[in-house]
Amino acid sequence: MTAVLELRGLQTSFVTPAATIHALRDLSLTVQRGEILGLVGESGSGKSLTGFSINRLISPPGRVTEGEVRLHGQNILALSEPEMRGLRGRKIAMISQDPMMTLNPVLRIGTQIRDALLAHEKLDKAEVRRRAIAALDEVGIPAPEDRLSAYPHQLSGGMRQRVAIAIALLHQPDLIIADEPTTALDVTIQGQILALVQRLCRDRGTALIWISHDLAVVAGLADRVAVMYAGRIVEEGPVDDILDAPAHPYTQGLIASVPVPGQRGGRLQQIPGRMPLLTDLPPGCAFAPRCPRATEACATMPALTPVNSTRAVRCVHPLIKGAEA
Amino acid sequence: MSETVLSVRNLGRRFGSEGDFVTRGLRRVGLAPPPAVVRAVEDVSFDLKKGEVLGVVGESGCGKSTLGRMVAGLLDPTSGTIDRPDPGGKALPMQMIFQDPFSSLNPRKRVKTLIGEAPRVHRLTSPAEAESYVAELMERCGIDPSYADRFPHAFSGGQRQRVGIARALAVQPEILVCDEAVSALDVSIQAQIVNLFMDLRDEFDLTYLFISHDLGIVEHISDRVLVMYLGRVVEMGSVDRIFDAPAHPYTRALIEGVPRLDRRRTVYAPIKGDIPSPLNPPSGCAFHPRCPLATDLCRAERPDLRDMGDGRQAACHHAEELTKEGEPQWPATQTG
Ligand SMILES: Nc1ncnc2c1ncn2[C@@H]1O[C@H](COP(=O)(O)OP(=O)(O)OP(=O)(O)O)[C@@H](O)[C@H]1O
Ligand SMILES: Nc1ncnc2c1ncn2[C@@H]1O[C@H](COP(=O)(O)OP(=O)(O)O)[C@@H](O)[C@H]1O
Numbered sequence: 179m180t181a182v183l184e185l186r187g188l189q190t191s192f193v194t195p196a197a198t199i200h201a202l203r204d205l206s207l208t209v210q211r212g213e214i215l216g217l218v219g220e221s222g223s224g225k226s227l228t229g230f231s232i233n234r235l236i237s238p239p240g241r242v243t244e245g246e247v248r249l250h251g252q253n254i255l256a257l258s259e260p261e262m263r264g265l266r267g268r269k270i271a272m273i274s275q276d277p278m279m280t281l282n283p284v285l286r287i288g289t290q291i292r293d294a295l296l297a298h299e300k301l302d303k304a305e306v307r308r309r310a311i312a313a314l315d316e317v318g319i320p321a322p323e324d325r326l327s328a329y330p331h332q333l334s335g336g337m338r339q340r341v342a343i344a345i346a347l348l349h350q351p352d353l354i355i356a357d358e359p360t361t362a363l364d365v366t367i368q369g370q371i372l373a374l375v376q377r378l379c380r381d382r383g384t385a386l387i388w389i390s391h392d393l394a395v396v397a398g399l400a401d402r403v404a405v406m407y408a409g410r411i412v413e414e415g416p417v418d419d420i421l422d423a424p425a426h427p428y429t430q431g432l433i434a435s436v437p438v439p440g441q442r443g444g445r446l447q448q449i450p451g452r453m454p455l456l457t458d459l460p461p462g463c464a465f466a467p468r469c470p471r472a473t474e475a476c477a478t479m480p481a482l483t484p485v486n487s488t489r490a491v492r493c494v495h496p497l498i499k500g501a502e503a
Numbered sequence: 504m505s506e507t508v509l510s511v512r513n514l515g516r517r518f519g520s521e522g523d524f525v526t527r528g529l530r531r532v533g534l535a536p537p538p539a540v541v542r543a544v545e546d547v548s549f550d551l552k553k554g555e556v557l558g559v560v561g562e563s564g565c566g567k568s569t570l571g572r573m574v575a576g577l578l579d580p581t582s583g584t585i586d587r588p589d590p591g592g593k594a595l596p597m598q599m600i601f602q603d604p605f606s607s608l609n610p611r612k613r614v615k616t617l618i619g620e621a622p623r624v625h626r627l628t629s630p631a632e633a634e635s636y637v638a639e640l641m642e643r644c645g646i647d648p649s650y651a652d653r654f655p656h657a658f659s660g661g662q663r664q665r666v667g668i669a670r671a672l673a674v675q676p677e678i679l680v681c682d683e684a685v686s687a688l689d690v691s692i693q694a695q696i697v698n699l700f701m702d703l704r705d706e707f708d709l710t711y712l713f714i715s716h717d718l719g720i721v722e723h724i725s726d727r728v729l730v731m732y733l734g735r736v737v738e739m740g741s742v743d744r745i746f747d748a749p750a751h752p753y754t755r756a757l758i759e760g761v762p763r764l765d766r767r768r769t770v771y772a773p774i775k776g777d778i779p780s781p782l783n784p785p786s787g788c789a790f791h792p793r794c795p796l797a798t799d800l801c802r803a804e805r806p807d808l809r810d811m812g813d814g815r816q817a818a819c820h821h822a823e824e825l826t827k828e829g830e831p832q833w834p835a836t837q838t839g
């Protein structure tokens with residue numbers, strides 16, 4: 179079965195007369211039907227850019243400079259812009275941290291859903307209304323008929339995010355890219371959104387990339403996890419394997435910095451230093467300046483190397499045997 | 504750890520106006536709507552003991568920051584009192600640390616000025632010692648003293664937070680009010696700052712009011728926890744009681760809803776409904792529209808904050824039922 183999404187050696191760069199910054203390097207990923215991939219890493223590691231690159235929404239001076247983005251086996255980087263527009267919102271949908279990036283503040287909810295529907299389908303008025311109400315109902319908005327005439331500012335943050343999700347789901351996309359969609363929400367509202375996307379992926383077989391800096395959210399949601407650092411994937415595999423036995427020292431450091439429920443007080447394990455700037459990367463492994471296992475051998479960039487048939491790690495001295503790059 | 508450094512009694516803060524003279528007149532004869540008053544904080548009482556960390560949790564808009572700003576002396580209460588039994592001669596005994604120190608750090612001032620200004624004004628250092636005083640503070644907070652001449656924009660988020668902490672410590676405060684002080688930081692940096700807070704507590708016997716919506720951090724750092732809902736305290740007690748056996752359904756919903764590293768493929772069955780508007784709070788118990796245990800009594804009467812007998816207070820008509828042994832598990836999350 180072909181994967182819904184396959185990234186092959188993706189590179190995204192910002193090219194200016196002054197300098198060329200490679201913000202994403204050698205990015206390869208696969209997401210299957212119905213699968214939830216958690217994409218984690220600290221701020222600036224390239225998570226959002228990965229989402230934008232897949233959707234071909236990088237604006238100049240940035241562009242995808244190498245690699246392929248395959249949707250059901252087809253390289254969409256080779257499509258014309260009109261062809262790409264036919265995919266966006268229909269086959270690939272995006273949900274962002276701030277629902278107001280999706281919603282227009284001066285248009286009623288009903289109008290926005292109508293426009294999104296008519297962008298890809300021919301429907302009569304009654305059909306539009308029926309579909310709009312069904313979409314809002316599906317994401318758990320009470321009294322959806324009444325909400326059609328509401329403006330975004332009349333809804334709470336959690337409701338707005340639901341409307342954005344309802345719009346993302348209108349055309350039953352094959353792939354949803356969700357960029358920190360619950361980061362700005364309270365834990366109670368976050369739980370509601372998590373329950374919602376879980377159900378959708380299970381029932382509809384939608385593939386989902388859930389971008390987050392919060393490992394715990396990803397733990398509860400994802401089937402697989404990919405960890406990014408300074409524009410590269412450093413480790414990737416099934417959620418239980420990665421979280422219970424991380425192979426990359428950075429993944430281990432991330433996991434250890436999260437407070438363990440029930441273990442109160444005491445010091446948290448911390449990763450010293452911080453992520454280097456893309457303009458100031460060390461040679462070889464970008465994590466080396468912070469890594470307790472670093473040796474001279476780490477001055478050469480290790481490849482993302484399979485540990486077994488389901489996971490891979492990019493490290494010269496990985497924490498599990500048989501994974502040496 | 505028994506000396507009380509701060510007593511807060513029946514503290515309240517309202518926002519919004521009663522309207523001008525004409526509006527008030529019209530209202531009296533029933534021709535204008537009642538005033539839109541937000542009761543951001545109502546009837547909050549607690550003591551802070553020296554060296555203790557009191558965590559404050561609750562959803563957005565429940566009044567955490569308003570409470571913090573009043574405690575730090577940055578906002579006047581509209582009712583109630585804040586007492587420090589022993590003023591101890593400190594110039595600025597309360598300092599506040601914000602989520603984004605960038606907006607509270609003057610971008611045109613060098614770090615050494617930002618940190619050194621207040622202690623000089625309050626004569627905590629002599630001009631001769633000023634430089635080494637600042638350098639020591641920077642060192643203590645994990646910023647290289649050689650950066651003293653830099654401006655705030657030249658620092659990362661984590662470093663700026665350290666500058667904010669160093670600046671607060673410079674006036675030798677007794678109490679730090681931290682409002683979402685680590686919320687904007689990445690986990691690896693968050694751990695560095697949390698560790699710094701704990702070290703400073705051990706070293707200087709600092710007392711903290713630690714406001715955060717992140718329950719994981721609050722559970723880790725706090726001795727006691729205060730849970731707010733719509734401006735009021737709904738539960739308060741030791742971190743162990745609150746997290747191991749919450750007595751209020753809202754506390755329980757919050758804790759159960761927290762994603763955890765050890766909860767995989769969680770089936771979330773979250774609490775329903777939105778956070779109600781503080782402009783128009785529900786009748787009786789403000790939590791009743793979302794509470795699975797709500798009864799007619801809850802809809803009619805607001806529960807008082809009551810002593811639960813284990814050093815904990817809760818404001819729920821049915822708190823005893825929730826803490827009873829062998830009670831069926833709350834229907835929140837399960838791992839499948
Ligand atoms: N200056 C103000 N004027 C009017 N209303 C205000 C003002 N400051 C706060 N409020 C209101 O008071 C209530 C409590 O606000 P507060 O900022 O304390 O919430 P919070 O618990 O800190 O929320 P968050 O988690 O979003 O920071 C909210 O309803 C808010 O809209
Ligand atoms: N327009 C741009 N010009 C130059 N660099 C950029 C631009 N947009 C993003 N970057 C850089 O690319 C990196 C990854 O950014 P991003 O994908 O937003 O990170 P994340 O979502 O993981 O926080 C960062 O170092 C960021 O500074």
Ligand code: SF4
Pocket residue numbers: 426427428463464465466467469470471472473476480492493494495496
């Ligand atoms: S390659 Fe070397 S520096 Fe990089 S993570 Fe592995 S051990 Fe550490």
Ligand code: SF4
Pocket residue numbers: 751752753788789790791794795796797798801802806818819820821822
């Ligand atoms: S008083 Fe009633 S509605 Fe309020 S929390 Fe307790 S059980 Fe729920």
Ligand SMILES: [Mg+2]
Pocket residue numbers: 225226227
């Ligand atoms: Mg991002």
Ligand SMILES: [Mg+2]
Pocket residue numbers: 567568569682
């Ligand atoms: Mg606040």
